[in-house]
Amino acid sequence: MVSKYVSSKISSITLPSFSRLSELTRGRTDLISLATGEPNFDTPEHIREAAKKGLDQGYTKYESSYGSSDLRKAIASKMKLEVKVDADPEREIVIANGGNMAVYLTFLATLEQGEEVLIPDPTWPIYHTCIKLAGGVPVPYTLSGKEKFILDFDSLKGHITKRTKMIVLNSPGNPTGFVADTKTLESIAALAIENDILIMSDEVYEKMLYDGIKHVSIASLPEMRERTVIINSFSKTYAMTGWRVGYAVAPPEIAAEIAKMNFYTNACPGAIAQRGALAALEGPQDCVREMVKEYARRREVLVKGLSEIEGISCLKPEGAFYAFPNVASLGKSSSEIVEYLVTKAGVITASGSDCGKNGEGHIRLAYTIPVNKIEEGIRRIDKAIKLLRY
Numbered sequence: 001m002v003s004k005y006v007s008s009k010i011s012s013i014t015l016p017s018f019s020r021l022s023e024l025t026r027g028r029t030d031l032i033s034l035a036t037g038e039p040n041f042d043t044p045e046h047i048r049e050a051a052k053k054g055l056d057q058g059y060t061k062y063e064s065s066y067g068s069s070d071l072r073k074a075i076a077s078k079m080k081l082e083v084k085v086d087a088d089p090e091r092e093i094v095i096a097n098g099g100n101m102a103v104y105l106t107f108l109a110t111l112e113q114g115e116e117v118l119i120p121d122p123t124w125p126i127y128h129t130c131i132k133l134a135g136g137v138p139v140p141y142t143l144s145g146k147e148k149f150i151l152d153f154d155s156l157k158g159h160i161t162k163r164t165k166m167i168v169l170n171s172p173g174n175p176t177g178f179v180a181d182t183k184t185l186e187s188i189a190a191l192a193i194e195n196d197i198l199i200m201s202d203e204v205y206e207k208m209l210y211d212g213i214k215h216v217s218i219a220s221l222p223e224m225r226e227r228t229v230i231i232n233s234f235s236k237t238y239a240m241t242g243w244r245v246g247y248a249v250a251p252p253e254i255a256a257e258i259a260k261m262n263f264y265t266n267a268c269p270g271a272i273a274q275r276g277a278l279a280a281l282e283g284p285q286d287c288v289r290e291m292v293k294e295y296a297r298r299r300e301v302l303v304k305g306l307s308e309i310e311g312i313s314c315l316k317p318e319g320a321f322y323a324f325p326n327v328a329s330l331g332k333s334s335s336e337i338v339e340y341l342v343t344k345a346g347v348i349t350a351s352g353s354d355c356g357k358n359g360e361g362h363i364r365l366a367y368t369i370p371v372n373k374i375e376e377g378i379r380r381i382d383k384a385i386k387l388l389r390y
Contacts, residue, residue: 013129017335017351025342032377033348034365037174037322039239043276044287048239050279053273059271065263066070066255067095067247068274074281076246083203083228084220091252094259095269095277099204099233099246100126102258104263106136106200106229108246109257115165117200118156122324122352122359124174136165140356148315149176149324151184158193166198167191169218172205175324175355176365177317179209185218192227199228204246205320207237207288210296213318219249226251237288238280245269245277295321298367298374305378306365309385321367324352329359330388337363345384347377 017102025031042048066072072089079085082375087093092208096102103126111117113135119127121140129136139159142152156167169188171180180188192199204217218368233246248258262268299317306314306325327337334351341347341363352362 005058009133013132016125016354017338025348028258028346030346031342031348032346032369032373032380034351034367034369034374034377035061035348036368037236037320037352037366038241038368039236039251039291039321040251040369041239041291043239043243044280044283047240047276047279047281050283051276054272054275059275061271063095063268063271063274065094065259065266065268066090067269068271068278068281071095071274071278074278075249079230079249082248083206083215083217083230085217085225085249087249088252092249092255094248094255094262095274096246096248096258096262097269098244098267099231099235099268100130101244101262102231102233102246102248103127103200103202104130104133105258105261106231106250106254107136108130108261109254110198110229111136114161116161117166117168118159118164119168119356120151120170120173120178121356122176123168123170123355125354125356127168127170128356134279136246137163139164140358141175142358143173143178144358145315148318149173149178151178151180151188153184153187156188156220160191160195160197164195164197165376166200168202170202172208172215172317172319173320174320175350175352175359175362177315177320177322177324179213180215180216180218180316183215185221189218189221189224192385193223197227199224200231201228202231204231204233204236206232207292208295208321209292211318221306229254234277234280238277239291240280242271243270243276244275245273251320258359288331295367298369298371299323301371302367302374302378304373306381307384309378311385311388312381323365323367324359324362325365326362330385332388334360340388341381341384344387345377347380347384 352359
């Protein structure tokens with residue numbers, strides 16, 4: 001029974017299934033978790049040292065609701081050099097408490113009640129929830145594929161109505177590893193220009209790319225800078241999940257509203273965390289390359305291992321650090337498979353049904369743990385699936 005003091009809007013929102021597995025996992029010490037998209041690497045030392053030094057330098061006070069000026073300047077330099085996008089650090093960049101908050105603040109700053117936002121399906125559920133909280137209506141478009149996940153352009157185009165305000169693009173994508181190539185981006189851009197639609201381009205996994213694939217931001221295409229909000233974060237790239245530093249790069253009139261909402265929800269991001277983020281951008285980048293190299297090794301082990309299990313098929317992700325295997329032939333729902341693997345194999349995964357209608361029949365596994373743990377997880381899954389089938 002829901003208390004009369006609890007908001008119906010909030011109580012109607014559910015947490016992802018893997019976050020509700022506490023009853024099945026309580027007290028167990030034998031578990032291997034492939035559920036959480038959190039790098040197992042420590043935050044690089046030079047970033048930690050910069051934060052420690054910041055304490056001694058007095059970075060313990062409020063910052064601007066736009067974020068610290070020097071960090072915004074560093075982000076602007078990074079955007080120009082790596083993403084081929086010019087951004088005014090004083091008017092077009094806002095630092096937020098993590099990429100998730102940057103997403104939510106962007107929806108709050110742009111959506112009118114009842115306006116529609118097209119989101120990928122499958123995708124991680126933050127978009128769906130934050131759109132609803134901001135008064136918008138999430139409308140899924142299809143990602144699918146036989147050799148790799150691709151965007152179904154007819155599905156995207158077919159869902160555009162007079163109420164469509166925004167298209168969310170997540171590339172590289174969670175949970176599928178989808179990466180939009182230039183041709184796909186150009187098609188989306190043409191659609192956005194023709195229909196006067198805003199784009200949110202979530203580029204949090206921009207560094208996690210494999211097989212020589214390069215990141216291209218839709219904001220770098222002609223006529224798209226003024227209608228795109230880029231979301232990014234330090235969490236995945238620099239193993240800084242607990243630091244909670246993300247940012248939005250937006251046209252100045254939108255950035256001003258994001259900063260306004262930042263003031264009312266957070267006052268400002270933490271000053272010490274921003275010192276670490278500044279060191280992340282200005283310091284050596286070999287740590288990032290080494291992490292991505294290791295993710296690539298883990299990807300090979302996980303995808304190969306899953307593909308060899310009878311009843312499971314697994315496409316090789318092009319980006320991010322998740323595998324999204326198809327388990328539909330096992331004859332149980334995604335949530336049932338997740339619960340079965342926890343109970344019988346001691347392996348925690350995430351249900352594809354959390355990621356949208358098209359995620360049903362899949363489970364998500366993050367290759368953010370060492371190879372030996374991945375190999376053991378595969379052995380356990382293989383053994384449990386054989387028991388399930390026979």
